Amino acid sequence: MSGPLRYITVTAPDGEIIGYAWGSADDTGWIHRAASSTDAFRAGIDWFGRIRDAHRRGLTPAGVLELFSHEPGVGPVTEAPDMAALEELARIVTPADDRRLVDQLVPAGHPAWTWLAEAYDALTDADREVAWDGDGTPDDGDRADRTDREAAHRAAADGGAAGGGAAGGEPSGDGTVRTPVPGPAPVYSEQVQRVLRALQDLGAVTEEYRWMGHPLPEVPSSGRLSPADAVRAATALVCGERFHPGLVGDALHSGLLDAVVLSLRAWHAESAADGVSSAPCGRAEDGSGRQAPAVPVPVPRAAGGAPRPPQAPVRCRYCGGSPAVDVSFRAHRGLLVLLGFRRMDGPMCRMCGLGVHRALTTHTLCWGWWSPLSLVLFGPLTLVRNLLAVQRVARLAEPGPGLLGRRFDPGLPVHRRPRAYVALIPLVWVVGLIVVAVCAGG
Incomplete structure (x- = not known):
């Protein structure tokens, strides 16, 4: 959609931006913030329904924005030059988004860290050669299809939360269910499967990252990802394998899976050595796509040195709003x-x-x-x-x-x-x- 728009910014009680409601000359809509939490994403669905209902009842787009701009947690009506500018705004990733992903990882003393190290160290060159069920070992033409699989991954519509779909399909934004395309299936060795299970056990595969519609993180020249990007890549690989068979195999050859494991192990080693979980949360992009410097994020620790789990806000049992009190x-x-x-x-x-x-x-x-x-x-x-x-x-x-x-x-x-x-x-x-x-x- 070209031409200027007006929009309002909707914020959760904890300060997280849920998304943006927009209005043009004759229509209204909603844009989810791409890196928002699962709770914020669900709240955005409710906001989208409320905005559509208000427009269907006869309010003009300008009237809809003006009506909701007076609700708690909603910013004033603002001008945007076009839809592309608003979509770019919704793609901003903040340090709090990275912190939320790192907070999904289990404590330093959890045995899942040992399972990951043992499984990865036991990988051999033979484990990295992936066979295909019913189609033999992939030939050069099959390997050339990696780019097509990654392109399909990038084009996947943003919908359900990672890990939250049923085994047979993934809900998309329009309510349909996407199912894997039948065809040859990759056969991974037991060691590769152990690595993938360990990533899930230590919390690197999380529904807090909606992997569909996002490109896989690129492996930097250093070979190390930020902890948050390692979680993003692990989630996308494990969940995306069901819909784009061979994605994990491609990551074995490109070095992405190695970068995920080594980055998480390095972060774990630094945290254990320091005695304080200080997680560099990686990238925080602004509207121009530039990356802000990494910011160490302290993880609260309880008595005895164990990290305290993040405290969820108390929500009203009747409407789900926050803050709330038990009375x-x-x-x-x-x-x-x-x-x-x-x-x-x-x-x-x-x-x-x-x-x-x-x-x-x-x-x-x-x-x-x-x-x-x-x-x-x-x-x-x-x-x-x-x-x-x-x-x-x-x-x-x-x-x-x-x-x-x-x-x-x-x-x-x-x-x-x-x-x-x-x-x-x-x-x-x-x-x-x-x-x-x-x-x-x-």
Whole structure:
């Protein structure tokens, strides 16, 4: 699409850019950020649906962008010269993206590192010669097809997460399932398969890298990749082999598989020697495609020297938004000798928490007085508990976009809901009893 566009930048609560919603003169759309996390990618799917729905309901593209630009985590409407510029913006890779991939690797003391070293050191020249089932050993013409396989890999549509598809196919962006093309299958030696299994065991094959639609990393002149690029290449090779048979064999001959293993082993050795996992996160490209200097990224360590796993943000159980806090809200209903109780537990974001609090508290104020126990015990106790819980929710920041669906509408405050004032009836009755008793005693 040529011509200027307008777009908004959608950001997750932790600061990660999810993607970009754009609008032209007559259409709207969404661009996922290529290096985003799995959670951000899923949130982007939800955003795409919301934007399309708003446009179908009759809003103009400009109106759609203006509407969503006021939501938490969304930037102002910005101009872009054309779609190519916006796509280039979506291809930027940040140090946080590299850090997220390196964080998938198992700790330095995990036996998978030993398995990888033993399997790789045992490789022989015979292991690197790949036979093809039903077609013999590949001839020169078959070897010339490596370029075609890599081109097919680059052209694969960006869709499902790495490692997340079923064995028979991979979901693509349009909802179809791509299946491997029947044909001769490469037969790898047991040692090569051990190397591939070890890469998976140590976390170098991860769904946090959506390998489809990305070119394989090039082997630099030094023969070493950054740890993050090694994870990218390992994920693409192991997962891509199912759809482009022979990809691993090509990597054996080109030196890419060697670069992956040696780079990961070197990073592991440096981390173990230092006693602190400092991962150079490799490339961080800007919009012009230039690479920023590598930035050491410290990995938090727990007592005893073991790296702490990254802490996922607490998300609301109802909408999936963050930040959220674990709280419980209650409602009570009393009717002579019949008592009813209701409870809704968190975690809840600020918006969902306020919505639940106002609904259950209003219910209690209306129906929580019509039995003796309700009047003197359960009704007041329920209101006090809700008041303490809502104070924790009210201190939260506005939540980012939900991952699970639409969040609760807080609605009107409790003091503006007529049903809440039903509580005045038993209050007036109690005050009346007290006044009558005082007057009678006097």
